[in-house]
Amino acid sequence: MKHFIEHENKKLSLVRIRLFRPFPRREIREALEDKExxxxxxxxxxxxNAGTLFTEVRDVLYEMDKRPKVTNFILGLGGVDVTRKTLRYVIEKHGKVSSGHVEIVEGD
Incomplete structure (x- = not known):
């Protein structure tokens, strides 16, 4: 479920949701409980105006005593490719915005 990626000296984890219903609340909580x-x-x-997955994940994290900062980026609307450049933008922008930020990102 977790993959680790190096990006400019930042340790990142990737969690992919393969089944949306029933929503994997316990698994999400366990995967994200120690994340900032x-x-x-x-x-x-x-x-x-937020993404469906964001709404569900934020709901799961709300139950935690120590909640991480959570932001939402909506990518690939209309079949637009999601590129490494787009993902780099998302990672950089995440560090500059507050929790609850929602942004629709158009293609490169």
């Missing part, structure tokens, strides 16, 4: 911050990447927008 979380970037949720969605590929679609839902009601309220």
């Amino acid at each position: 911050s979380v970037i949720v990447i969605d590929r679609s927008v839902s009601l309220g």
Whole structure:
């Protein structure tokens, strides 16, 4: 479930959700319980202008005593490719915004 990536001396973990319903609440909580911050990447927008996955993950993390910073970036709308450049932008922007930030990122 976890893959580690090196990006400019930052240790990053990647958690992929393969099954949305039933939502893997326990697994998400266990995977993210010791993290300082979380970037949720969605590929679609839902009601309220945030991504569906972001809404569910934020709900799971809300139950934790020590909650990480959580941001949402919506990528690939309309079939636009998600490139390394886009992911680099997301990682850099995450460090500059507050928890709860939601942003739709258009292609490169």
